[in-house]
Amino acid sequence: xxxxxxxxxxxxxxxxxxxxxxxxxxxxxxxxxxxxxxxxxxxxxxxxxxxxxxxxxxxxxxxxxxxxxxxxxxxxxxxxxxxxxxxxxxxxxxxxxxxxxxxxxxxxxxxxxxxxxxxxxxxxxxxxxxxxxxxxxxxxxxxxxxxxxxxxxxxxxxxxxxxxxxxxxxxxxxxxxxxxxxxxxxxxxxxxxxxxxxxxxxxxxxxxxxxxxxxxxxxxxxxxxxxxxxxxxxxxxxxxxxxxxxxxxxxxxxxxxxxxxxx
Amino acid sequence: xxxxxxxxxxxxxxxxxxxxxxxxxxxxxxxxxxxxxxxxxxxxxxxxxxxxxxxxxxxxxxxxxxxxxxxxxxxxxxxxxxxxxxxxxxxxxxxxxxxxxxxxxxxxxxxxxxxxxxxxxxxxxxxxxxxxxxxxxxxxxxxxxxxxxxxxxxxxxxxxxxxxxxxxxxxxxxxxxxxxxxxxxxxxxxxxxxxxxxxxxxxxxxxxxxxxxxxxxxxxxxxxxxxxxxxxxxxxxxxxxxxxx
Numbered sequence: 001x002x003x004x005x006x007x008x009x010x011x012x013x014x015x016x017x018x019x020x021x022x023x024x025x026x027x028x029x030x031x032x033x034x035x036x037x038x039x040x041x042x043x044x045x046x047x048x049x050x051x052x053x054x055x056x057x058x059x060x061x062x063x064x065x066x067x068x069x070x071x072x073x074x075x076x077x078x079x080x081x082x083x084x085x086x087x088x089x090x091x092x093x094x095x096x097x098x099x100x101x102x103x104x105x106x107x108x109x110x111x112x113x114x115x116x117x118x119x120x121x122x123x124x125x126x127x128x129x130x131x132x133x134x135x136x137x138x139x140x141x142x143x144x145x146x147x148x149x150x151x152x153x154x155x156x157x158x159x160x161x162x163x164x165x166x167x168x169x170x171x172x173x174x175x176x177x178x179x180x181x182x183x184x185x186x187x188x189x190x191x192x193x194x195x196x197x198x199x200x201x202x203x204x205x206x207x208x209x210x211x212x213x214x215x216x217x218x219x220x221x222x223x224x225x226x227x228x229x230x231x232x233x234x235x236x237x238x239x240x241x242x243x244x245x246x247x248x249x250x251x252x253x254x255x256x257x258x259x260x261x262x263x
Numbered sequence: 264x265x266x267x268x269x270x271x272x273x274x275x276x277x278x279x280x281x282x283x284x285x286x287x288x289x290x291x292x293x294x295x296x297x298x299x300x301x302x303x304x305x306x307x308x309x310x311x312x313x314x315x316x317x318x319x320x321x322x323x324x325x326x327x328x329x330x331x332x333x334x335x336x337x338x339x340x341x342x343x344x345x346x347x348x349x350x351x352x353x354x355x356x357x358x359x360x361x362x363x364x365x366x367x368x369x370x371x372x373x374x375x376x377x378x379x380x381x382x383x384x385x386x387x388x389x390x391x392x393x394x395x396x397x398x399x400x401x402x403x404x405x406x407x408x409x410x411x412x413x414x415x416x417x418x419x420x421x422x423x424x425x426x427x428x429x430x431x432x433x434x435x436x437x438x439x440x441x442x443x444x445x446x447x448x449x450x451x452x453x454x455x456x457x458x459x460x461x462x463x464x465x466x467x468x469x470x471x472x473x474x475x476x477x478x479x480x481x482x483x484x485x486x487x488x489x490x491x492x493x494x495x496x497x498x499x500x501x502x503x504x505x506x507x508x
Binding site: 089 | 335
């Protein structure tokens with residue numbers, strides 16, 4: 001692995017973001033809108049239901065966590081799609097850069113993109129709604145880490161699809177998170193789902209992450225088991241995504257997708 | 264003379280379709296080899312295989328005596344490519360694009376290299392311009408600068424002067440001639456501009472339907488086929504012998 005090459009690819013996206021005010025605005029705009037909206041919904045439910053009586057910020061905290069996941073995944077896909085849209089894909093793949101270096105660079109850049117959007121939104125929650133996500137304590141770090149890994153995993157899976165099937169796979173890039181959201185039990189406990197859906201939910205790391213966030217905020221207790229299961233499933237899916245990415249890269253080399261990739 | 268490119272019996276099949284049918288050729292150091300053929304003859308597929316973007320169904324490719332399959336990164340460090348069908352990121356300035364690729368190719372003195380190429384390719388005043396706002400002639404020179412950022416020993420050119428006005432086209436051709444002479448690099452040139460090929464190439468390969476149907480020095484091919492120029496030879500070979508004979 002070459003740090004120079006990883007930095008080089010990071011620079012490409014750093015220049016792109018910093019050269020365009022609309023791009024920076026876009027990164028901050030949606031998380032802020034999303035969190036403001038869920039902040040008001042959270043306040044409403046906190047005063048009109050008994051379930052949230054002890055923790056007014058539960059819905060908003062889960063909304064912030066979900067938004068982080070969403071931004072990470074979409075951010076990763078965007079970085080990959082940028083190369084296709086700008087017709088720079090071939091230039092990138094004829095450069096002496098290893099797949100591991102490409103992925104590492106995109107993983108770092110996706111995190112920075114997500115934080116650019118999320119940090120201002122998080123800072124807004126305290127003065128606007130009197131809620132701080134820091135109430136989750138040290139476990140906030142583990143929950144964010146889990147979500148980050150899962151977001152990156154989804155990004156790698158979609159990018160593998162783009163490599164294998166070309167730009168026509170782009171629509172899937174936008175819809176992955178929406179497909180998984182109902183099973184993630186972001187805003188409701190897993191018991192809300194029908195039994196068959198619960199079985200699907202239990203093989204996703206999301207349910208453990210959001211159940212744990214609610215557990216900490218509502219019951220003021222910590223279940224290490226949830227954090228542990230989230231990491232186990234994450235490790236499994238992350239490994240699968242890496243294998244699939246390499247498989248897709250080789251398949252693209254056989255099929256010729258790399259040479260024809262473009263809008 | 265050392266062969267910088269050595270292609271041995273490469274085939275590429277897409278399912279049942281044979282895009283390249285076991286072709287072999289080599290390009291010496293300090294040589295420009297022309298790759299000619301009608302659309303769909305297998306030129307782009309051949310270049311794709313040389314760049315490691317396509318895996319040959321069978322056969323071997325050696326660049327500077329290294330087998331491509333086993334030395335992908337080492338080989339990509341010493342080759343580069345230019346084509347009108349690929350572009351540099353449009354929103355970045357020329358300098359930023361060159362910096363990014365200099366990092367990807369691990370160029371040591373980035374500033375010096377960019378200055379050298381800017382002077383040679385006359386893009387000094389464009390360095391802080393946004394790449395997407397350049398004219399096609401300017402973009403072409405910038406793409407050439409990117410293709411030379413790593414001081415490649417092997418340069419693959421796909422239609423390098425397509426869509427350029429005669430003056431810029433001539434500038435690029437003169438530059439390539441001088442650069443090749445100065446650096447002793449090997450160039451594989453795929454082009455539909457027969458005057459360009461006649462001027463630049465020591466020898467040419469004529470491809471059709473995935474096969475090499477003829478090869479030799481441009482002047483020898485013209486004599487052999489009894490035509491006035493390389494374009495007529497190309498037309499004869501690509502349309503089939505019956506039309507001209």
